[in-house]
Amino acid sequence: IRDFIDNSGNPEKGRRIQFEIDMERVRTAPGEQTYLAMGKRLILLLGQMSDLFRDIQAIASRENVKRVPARTQ
Secondary structure, eight states, X not given: OHHHHHTSSOHHHHHHHHHHHHHHHHHOOSSHHHHXXXXXXXXXXXXXXXXXXXXXXXXXXXXXXXXXXXXXX
16 A cells, blocks of 8 residues: 555555545444445545556656566665
């Protein structure tokens, strides 16, 4: 996930979205209704991550990159 975010067109936004996902998981108490609410929220956040992935694909396409290399730490 970290490599995906770091290689996205907007790493700061990706880190913010991932933080929200992590906090939603921590915040949700056990129970069917809370899991349903968490699921809906996670779907929204994953949609935002998908937007970042499209950014990566657009950049790769524009630069004629066949595979976006993972960032090394």
